[in-house]
Amino acid sequence: MDTIKRRSWAEPFKIKSVEPLRMTTREEREITIREAGYNTFLLKSKDVYIDLLTDSGTNAMSDYQWAGMMLGDEAYAGSENYYNLERMVKEYYGYKYLVPTHQGRGAENLISHILIKPGQYVPGNMYFTTTRLHQELSGGTFVDVIIDEAHDAQAEHPFKGNVDLNKFEALIKRVGAEKIAYITIGATVNMAGGQPISMENLRSVYQLASKNNIKVVFDATRAMENAFFIKIRERGYEKKTIKEILLEMCSYSDAATMSGKKDLLVNIGGFLAMNDDDVFEEARNMVVVYEGLHTYGGLAGRDMEAMARGIEEACQFNHLQARIGQVEYVGNRLIELGVPIVRPIGGHAIFLDAKKFYPQLEQLKFPAQTLAAELYLDSGIRAMERGIVSAGRSKETGDHYFPKLELVRLTFPRRVYTQAHCDVTVESVYEVWKNRATVKGLKMIYEPKYLRFFQARFEKL
Numbered sequence: 001m002d003t004i005k006r007r008s009w010a011e012p013f014k015i016k017s018v019e020p021l022r023m024t025t026r027e028e029r030e031i032t033i034r035e036a037g038y039n040t041f042l043l044k045s046k047d048v049y050i051d052l053l054t055d056s057g058t059n060a061m062s063d064y065q066w067a068g069m070m071l072g073d074e075a076y077a078g079s080e081n082y083y084n085l086e087r088m089v090k091e092y093y094g095y096k097y098l099v100p101t102h103q104g105r106g107a108e109n110l111i112s113h114i115l116i117k118p119g120q121y122v123p124g125n126m127y128f129t130t131t132r133l134h135q136e137l138s139g140g141t142f143v144d145v146i147i148d149e150a151h152d153a154q155a156e157h158p159f160k161g162n163v164d165l166n167k168f169e170a171l172i173k174r175v176g177a178e179k180i181a182y183i184t185i186g187a188t189v190n191m192a193g194g195q196p197i198s199m200e201n202l203r204s205v206y207q208l209a210s211k212n213n214i215k216v217v218f219d220a221t222r223a224m225e226n227a228f229f230i231k232i233r234e235r236g237y238e239k240k241t242i243k244e245i246l247l248e249m250c251s252y253s254d255a256a257t258m259s260g261k262k263d264l265l266v267n268i269g270g271f272l273a274m275n276d277d278d279v280f281e282e283a284r285n286m287v288v289v290y291e292g293l294h295t296y297g298g299l300a301g302r303d304m305e306a307m308a309r310g311i312e313e314a315c316q317f318n319h320l321q322a323r324i325g326q327v328e329y330v331g332n333r334l335i336e337l338g339v340p341i342v343r344p345i346g347g348h349a350i351f352l353d354a355k356k357f358y359p360q361l362e363q364l365k366f367p368a369q370t371l372a373a374e375l376y377l378d379s380g381i382r383a384m385e386r387g388i389v390s391a392g393r394s395k396e397t398g399d400h401y402f403p404k405l406e407l408v409r410l411t412f413p414r415r416v417y418t419q420a421h422c423d424v425t426v427e428s429v430y431e432v433w434k435n436r437a438t439v440k441g442l443k444m445i446y447e448p449k450y451l452r453f454f455q456a457r458f459e460k461l
Contacts, residue, residue: 009321009322009325010322011322011326011415011418012316012318012319012322013062013415016063021049021050022046022047022049023049023380024047024049024380026377026378028047029047029376029377029380030377032044032047033373033376033377034459036457037445037446037456037457037458037459038369038370038373038442038457038458038459038460039369039453039455039456039457039458040053040372040373040376040382040383040384040385041053041384041453041454041455042455042457043376043382047380048376048380048381048382049379049380049381050379050380050381050382050417050421050424050425051381051382051413052349052381052382052383052384052409052410052411052412052413052425053382053383053384053411054384054411054413055262055348055349055411055412055413055414056103056259056261056262057103057261057266057267057268058261058267058413058416059261059262059265059266059267059413059414059415059416060265060413060414060415060416061265061266061267061306061310062265062309062313062415064309064313065265065266065306065309065310065313066306068302068305068306068308068309069302069303069305069306070302071302071305072300072301072302072303072305073301074300074301074302075301076293076296077293077295077296078295079295079296079301079304080301081301081302081304081305081308082100082295082296082301082304084304084305084308085098085100085271085304085305085307085308086098087308088308088311088312089271089273089311092243092246092247092311092312092315093220093223093246093247093250093256093273094247094250094251095250095255095256095273095274095275096274096275096280097273097274097275097277097280097283097284098271098272098273099271099272099273099274099280099283099284099287099294099297100269100270100271100287100291100294100295100296100297100298100299100304101269101270101271101272101287101291101297101298101299102268102269102270102291102292102297102298102299103259103260103261103268103269103270104130104219104221104257104258104259104260104261104270105130105134105259105270106270106272106287106290106291106297106298107257107258107259107270107271107272108130108131108134108257109134109290110272110283110286110287110290110291111217111255111257111272111279111283112134112135112137112138112140113138113286114279114282114283114286115181115182115215115217115279116135116138116139116140116181116182117139117181118138118139118140119139119179120139120140120141120179120180120181121140121141121142121143121171121175121179121180121181122135122140122141122142122143122180122181122182122183122184123142123143123144123145123163123167123168123171123180123183123184124142124143124144124145124146124183124184124185124186125144125145125146125150125161125162125163125184125185125186125189125192125197126144126146126150126161126186126189126191126192127142127144127191127391128186128190128191128219129390129392129451129453130451131184131186131219131257133450133451135181135184136395140181143171144167145163145164145167145168145171145183146160146161146162146163146164146167146189146192147160147162147163147164148164150162150189150192150195151192151403151404151405152404153193153340153341153342153343153351153353153356153405153407154343155343156343156344157344158196158198158229158233158234158344159195159196159197159198159201159229159233159234160189160192160193160195160196160344161186161187161188161189161192161195161196161197161226162197162198162201163183163185163197163201163204163205165201165204165205165208168183168205168208168209169208172208172212172214177212177213177214180212180214181215182209182214182215182216182217182254183205183209183214183215183216183217184217184218184219185197185202185205185216185217185218185219185253186219186221187202187218187219187220187222187223187226187249188222188225188226188229188346188347188348190222190348190386191386191390191403191405192342192346192405193342193346193349193351193405193407194222194225194327194346194347194348194349194351195342195344195346196225196226196229196230196233196346196347197226198230198233198234199230199234199237199245199248199249200234202249202252202253203252205252206252206253215254215255215276216252216253216254216255217253217254217255217256217257218249218250218252218253218255218256218257219256219257219258220250220256220257220258220263220273221257221258221259221262221263222262222263222347222348223246223249223250223256223263224242224246224263224314224315224320225263225320225323225324225347225348226249226347227242227245227246227249227320228242228317228320228321228324228347229347230245230249231245231317241317242315242316242317242320243315246315254274254275254276254279255272255273255274255275255276255279256272256273256274257270257272258270258271258272258273260307260310262348263310263314264307264310264311264314265306265310265313265314265414265415266303266306266307266310267303267306268299268303269299269303269304269306269307271297271307272287319414323412323414323415324347326412326417326419326422327345327346327347327348327349327350327412328345329419329422330350330410330412330422330425330426331345331350332345333422333423333426334350334426334429334430337426337430337433338433339352339429339430339433340352340353340356340357341353342405342407348411348412349409349410349411349412350409350410351386351405351407351408351409351410352371352383352407352408352409352410352429353405353406353407354367354368354370354371354387354406354407354408355367355406357371357432357433357436358370358371358436358439358441360437360439361439361440361441363387363388363400363402363406364388364400365440365441365442365443365461366385366387366388366389366441366442366443366444366458367387367406367441368385368386368387368388368389368406368407368408369385369387369389369442369458370439370441370442371383371385371408371432372384372385372408373442373458374432374435374439375408375428375429375432378428378431378432379424379425379427379428379431381410381424381425381428383408383409383410383411384408384409384411384453385407385408385409385453386405386407386408386409387403387405387406387407387408388400388401388402388403388406389444389452389453389456390403390453391403392451392452392453410425410429440460440461441460441461442458442459442460442461443458443459443461444456444457444458445457445458445459
């Protein structure tokens with residue numbers, strides 16, 4: 001009897017070019033992490049072995065994309081690459097208008113300026129750092145309306161990115177629909193562990209918002225990965241293509257911000273897309289102030305062409321299956337070893353539960369920041385904190401936010417690392433887990449005004 005239940009799979013690409021990695025010693029890493037203030041963002045790339053800091057702009061582009069780079073039309077106005085990108089956005093996302101930006105936060109800045117009036121509220125399915133900051137700088141107040149399961153690292157809900165419709169409706173009744181600038185919907189939800197939102201929930205949110213004349217702004221940064229989860233987890237979508245699912249997802253929104261540096265396999269680029277004529281007119285004017293002319297938005301023509309071609313490639317099922325499969329492989333191995341991670345396994349990263357690693361550390365001793373530093377010390381692997389440091393402070397009181405989730409994110413760039421790199425990562429995390437009892441934590445010795453997790457500095461307690 002054949003005991004093989006499933007044939008092995010491999011990445012749907014072959015390697016054409018390689019970048020040598022530098023190996024360091026423990027003694028060298030002790031010096032470099034101390035000089036970096038125990039903040040992995042302040043490490044030099046040359047001192048990192050396996051870089052899991054982010055999947056933003058760190059993806060490997062294909063020969064098809066590199067070939068497109070040679071066709072860059074660098075005209076200041078009316079670049080042919082802009083029209084190629086516009087055509088692909090309409091075909092795959094379905095929006096009527098396109099305004100390119102240098103990356104996702106450029107699009108967040110534009111839509112926040114256009115739609116938010118001081119004193120208004122912006123509900124969303126969990127905050128994201130740059131998104132919330134742009135909303136606050138425009139005078140808005142973010143309100144979390146995600147389901148409660150999203151704040152529980154161990155809850156096995158298939159769509160932890162879902163909006164709690166009761167929370168959204170309660171906010172509408174409490175402040176009035178006219179006091180809500182829009183609702184922002186992330187797919188997948190990064191800060192919850194890369195968790196998807198269901199199509200049923202997207203549809204219901206759009207219906208409730210439309211009934212109250214509230215716009216829905218979609219954060220489509222990893223929407224293709226979200227579409228993959230809908231295909232494999234939500235009834236009725238098993239036979240639909242990723243492209244079909246993506247188009248339906250976007251149909252339940254009025255506009256979208258996009259960081260092409262994630263889903264779309266490029267090193268730089270993003271866009272703001274929308275259906276509303278008036279919003280487009282304002283965005284087309286405002287982009288000239290902040291980014292560049294409306295047909296380049298701060299990007300070179302070659303970058304727009306790479307992003308247009310990335311849309312085609314990233315929407316392929318085989319690509320997404322391999323990309324998310326790599327993350328699942330690492331997550332399942334860590335679960336087998338008893339290492340606490342956010343469950344179910346998300347789309348772009350493994351999130352280590354730092355509270356369970358270091359129950360001896362209160363949050364003001366920065367357990368997630370500590371864990372990221374310990375992982376680097378062990379092996380040269382660079383991860384990042386997603387806990388109290390990332391959460392920042394209340395703009396009203398100046399007090400720390402204390403998120404329920406205190407996580408370290410191991411973020412996998414697309415088409416960059418092999419299974420052997422995954423195995424090294426698992427072994428290093430497990431070694432840090434075994435040595436968790438003696439860790440004392442960190443104290444913050446420098447705190448920047450905005451988005452402190454990028455530049456804050458710490459020292460060991």
